[in-house]
Amino acid sequence: MTAKNWLLAGTVLSLLLSYAVPAPAAGAVPYESYNYNYWEEAVPAPAAYIPDRTLTGKDLGVGDFLDPGDMVVAADGRIYIVDSGNSRIVCLDSKWKVDKVITGFDNGGQAESFKNPSGLYVNAEGNLFIADTDNGRIVVLSPDGELLRMIEQPESDILPADFKFIPVKVTVDQAERVYVIAKGIFEGIMQFDESGQFIGYVGTNKVKRDYTEYIWRMFSTKAQKAQMALFVPTEFSNIDVDAKGFLYATNIDPGSKEPIKRLNPSGEDVLKRFGYFDILGDIRYRLVDGPSKFTDIKVLPNGMYSALDANQGKVFTYNDEGDLLYVYGGKGNQTGTFKIPVAVEFSGGNQLVLDRGKGNIAVFKPTRFGSSVNEAVGYHYNGEDAQAVPLWKEVLKLNANYDIAYIGIGKSLLMEKDNKEAMKYFKLGMDRDGYSVAFKRYRREVMQEHFGTFLTSVMILAALWIAYKLFGFWRRKRQTEALKQAPHNLKEGNAREAGFH
């Protein structure tokens, strides 16, 4: 009877407990959220950004977008969408209210329109630089939509005679230099000065030689060679410029280890790559999917940048030192996944992704994890490591596998001269350089602390050794003295033993 009661109680309790287990979070994301650990394995991580809502052209009240090609968030928070298929620019204020729609401009009394515009940049003054692709020109408009100037077919002796200018993406730095990515240009990014004169190329992608192909070519006929792919550098796919005037450029090159570049004014790649692995999006991928193909890049505050992988529909965010911070997005039909993502932007803490296939904008808002990471990275970037520590601790509560947080805490502890603890954190974060520095300091500390003890023990040992030697010396002396008397004894002894008395 009692046993039965016990059983009953047990079942009731177990049922209760099973119901007490929390249901999966309501805000479950429609994509896998993960990060790569030191061993280059994808490990699950809390989502850093979750889809908030999507906006179509209809939602905004301007009619559906048709193949939108680009989106820009200006410094003042205004949002501009390049609606390529409808050949118009939709301008919104930061509250998603339609401000105006630019369908054309007035060129010296003549009304002109765009033809398949696919790129846009808005500078600090609010001037619009529109890559009017099929018209082969860059149109510069004032904030009111008046034509300021145009950059048309450039003329230069380094350009081929049959060259046709097809601008796709455009970016402008503080010195009003205009950088253009054009179709069919393999020499790099085209650079124009403030008056629209073509000055040259920056940041050429290097050609890698494929030796198997090379050997293959040696044995092939002329006709076969003509059929083969030419070895030309890859084209850039997109550009962005940061506050210091450095260009961030992405290129689509399947075999490249450096699809993202940060170009200094003289065109050298100066991107910091201090992370565990190359900055190329997914370091592990299914062969059917292939590697990441970056089609857009957005420079975020505090040295971070987000790159949009069109192949997998993911957004990879890195900090200034090249550590992968988080990944969100995916391919699919749900909210928060994309068909053909073309642009990633950053607006008031949220990230926006423009989907060409769906013709909508997905708004992602940061989670507690994401905003903590962003804030901590910001503190670290500005050299305020001590303030980053509580945030890193918060991050570690949410994700104990987050190596960057361990390293961040380690660096702060190193500043505070708590070397032993710093060593522990660097080891957890697998940061060997940091560990080495902390260890060296800790070792010196220990040595200084125990130098007295060490010296004392050495002195004692030396004294003991000397005493031992002296003792041995005396003992030998006594033995030799005894040996001097030995012959007598021996003779006597022998005599005794032999029985001679």
Next chain:
Amino acid sequence: MRQDFIKFPLHLMVHPFDSFWDLKYEGKGKLRVTLTLLLLVVISMILKNQFAGFLVNYNDPRHLNSITQLFTVVFPFFLWCLSNWAITTLMGGEGKFKEIMMATGYALVPVVVIYTPMVIASRFMAEEETAFYYLMMSVASIWFVALLFVGIMTVHQYTVLKTVATMLLTVVVMGIVVFLGTLVLSMLQQITEFFINIYRELIFRT
């Protein structure tokens, strides 16, 4: 005991020509010492992979397996001895299989002597000092190869050139042995599969 296990191996490290001669003709080499040395090498390898300092240890601790490490030392050792014996019997070598084993085993002494102290030292090293660790590890390997060379030369009474040739051939033969081994294994697998299938077909006949 002390003579066999400690004095003679240590003497061999620095006087290889005399000692290998003694090993062969004076009966100073002992098989039990050889096997002990092999075991010590396995242990030092395990210690190195498990306990080397963080700055020089790039192993994933989750995938360390002592049994696997035992085989990665013992299997090549016997494979080498076997291949070398196979080659040298055809090429006028004087060494018996036991002597080849002893020569190879005794050549491993520097590995035993250097690895463990270096592993301990590496735990007290900073980044700049790790170069010394790598240097010592390379010294151990080079020393081992040099001793092996002298050992094979003395055991078989070869000239220098012939020793080099046989050693290279031994490596080739090792490859062939591994290849044949995998071939045989896969054949056996196919055969067992075949018989299992026949058995199943007989079982399911109605």
